Amino acid sequence: MKYIIALLLLIPTLSSGQAKEKGREFPITQLKTLDGRTISTSDFQNDGKPIIVSFWATWCKPCVNELTNMSELYDEWKEKTGVKIIAISIDDARNMTKVAPFVNGKGWDYEVYLDPNSDLKRALNINLIPHTFLLNADKQIVWQHNSYTEGDELKLFELVKQLSEGKTIAE
Amino acid sequence: MKSLLNLLIALVFFAAFPSNFAAQNILTDQAELHGNFQLDAQYYNVDTLIGAPLVPEKILSNGFMNLWYTKGNFSAGIRYENYLNVMQGFDSRYKGSGIPFRFATYSNDKLEATVGNFYEQFGGGLILRAYEERGLGFDNVLDGARVKYEPIPGLIVKALVARQRAFFSLSPGILRGGDIELNINDAFFAGKDFKTRVVFGASALSRFQDDQDPIYNLPENVAAFGGRLNIIRGKFNIAAEYGYKINDPSASNKLIYRPGQALNLSATYSTKGFGLLVSAKRLDNFDFRSDRSAAGNAYNINFLPAATRQHTYNLPATIYPYATQPNGEIGYQVELSWRIKKGSLLGGKYGTEITVNASGTNGLDKTIAANDTLGYESEFFKVGKEVYFRDYHLEIHKKFNKSWKSTLMLLYWVYNKDVVQGLKGFGTIYAPMAVLDVAYKINDKNTIRVEAQSLLTEQDGGSWAMGLIEYTYSPNWFVAVVDQYNFGNKSEDLRLHYLTGNVGYMKKGNRIMIGYGRQRAGIFCVGGVCRNVPASNGLTISILSSF
16 A cells, blocks of 8 residues: 555656646536536636635535625625636535525626536545635636635635735745 | 556556657646545543443544546546544444545546546436545445547537445446437537527436346346436526336335336526525435445435435434435425515615525325235325425524624424334424524634524424534634533433534644534435434544645
8 A cells, every 4th residue: 555655656756857836737627507508627717817716515604604705805806806706516416406596696796617526526635615726827726725714715815916916825 | 456556557657658649738737646635533432321332442533535646638546545443423334444446537628538436427316426425424436437528519428337336345236328418509509699598418327236036036237217408598497307217126125126217307597686496306216226235325326315405504404304215205395585685674784685495205105006016006296195304494694794694594394203214103203493693703803603503392302402602713713612402302311411612723725623522413414315423422533634
């Protein structure tokens, strides 16, 4: 077992010796739109401005809190930094049909996608939701955070500002 | 172990000697290795009063780590899991440690090919869903090969052959199947902006398992078919999914030869500030397993979630949650939600959100046919007399100002314990419940939240009250104290408090949580799976990390 892990850990070092400091590539996976289309995460686009990707579900209270709190600040955030928020629901067949009415009911102005069998959640190695990612101009992950407590969105916006000013993310 | 070696060989091969079709990416893209990790452990105190089972090991733990490697169009990964020994409340068939998950995938814009383990669902999962709920110890991942292909935009074709994971071994049954999904608008009317969108899907799956039964002549190849249709027009969305399974005598259906059927219907209408959902479902002999003798939450091929609201507040979520009866049930759900506008009398400065939900499930109307190998007859649209479950509730959420917000929930439940839990002599439980959740934000970083809940019933274990105080310090800390009090227990000696304290620290993709106290026996459900957790008393620790 130890050898296998050691070997696996070696592979990236062997094949990418000239690795430089940069973010993690966002995995390419298919998602569903609320109107039944299939899209790829490679279609995420915000013209070189930061993107926040937030994983949630209709039954997840802290997730809904996070998205509701950000929703109240979203216009101001967009104006200041051009940031875009993408909300990805992992609701499965039990609750998937509730997502559109739920989002409408809350009045959220986000791009909302469905990940009904958690393929993207798994590709991003998420343990539990809420889990939030911050993507830079090249759509690479430069920061992530799991769970949500009231006020976390302010910290997140500080990081978005750093990013949009071209600084490196520093916690 | 041997297959893992093969995988590694393939992996090194891909990394070192890129073949033509992947050459460009392999040479230019950077290799990345990511993963996640989780360890849960508990030290168990002896507590005979609450009926906590004696744990000779004193300490039990579950752990896993995923490692995923990606480079260009290629990805591969493994998951190591250990259960030393498996924690209380999880299936005891999780024994020891091993690598039950390893895969390699090649993908480009149109094609994706995977060998090894993969998760998959056809449509809503009515005839196939491989998924994991790690918190419940459920994982029915497939092990075999799968190809996904998109020949034209709007058309996705999938084909697979696999066996299914069962703990640290594989199912006796072999699954072969395929699925097509056709988005009519994207496939035939690309670029045209029609008001109506139509998505159609069809799938088929066959399970092979040899018949070694000395008495019964059992079908070795059992086929199941699924069809689905989704029509979206403006604010309306209508979805229907139907499944059919040929005769499949099993331990679950008590060896009857009746074919199985399943139907899910739903319609939603929603606009800014208003949402309406109406859904109905019928299941008839639709338990589909990769081992016909299977029992418990294992070897499940298809996904049959309960058509009820998924609750998260403690008492409604864990005392009497409904679990789907795959052998026969018929039910409905209606949910209406709206938002009273900001600035109105009832809306206040931030608006008020109201949700009303009603759901009900009954048994099928069955006529038992004597000496008939089909088992019974049942009229499709007729609702049986036996009540399995009812949930009527009202939820009001209101933010008063920058500091205060609150949720009030009132519920009334009817729960047929004998049917839902497969027991005898408990009968039906009638339980009104109430939940009040109030959060006070002291400033940008500090918040206090209080919950008070009650469940009133004369039956079963009697009435419960629950209280919670939670303090969070953004973005890193939380502390919570929870007390659950079984004040209505018929036996005075069992009117006990279950007091627990938890502290957690979060940073980036990491979280550590420590808890101490008594935990009530409960049922934890996510999606279609429920887990019975026995009462316990002790120290718990949970560490998780995503990297």
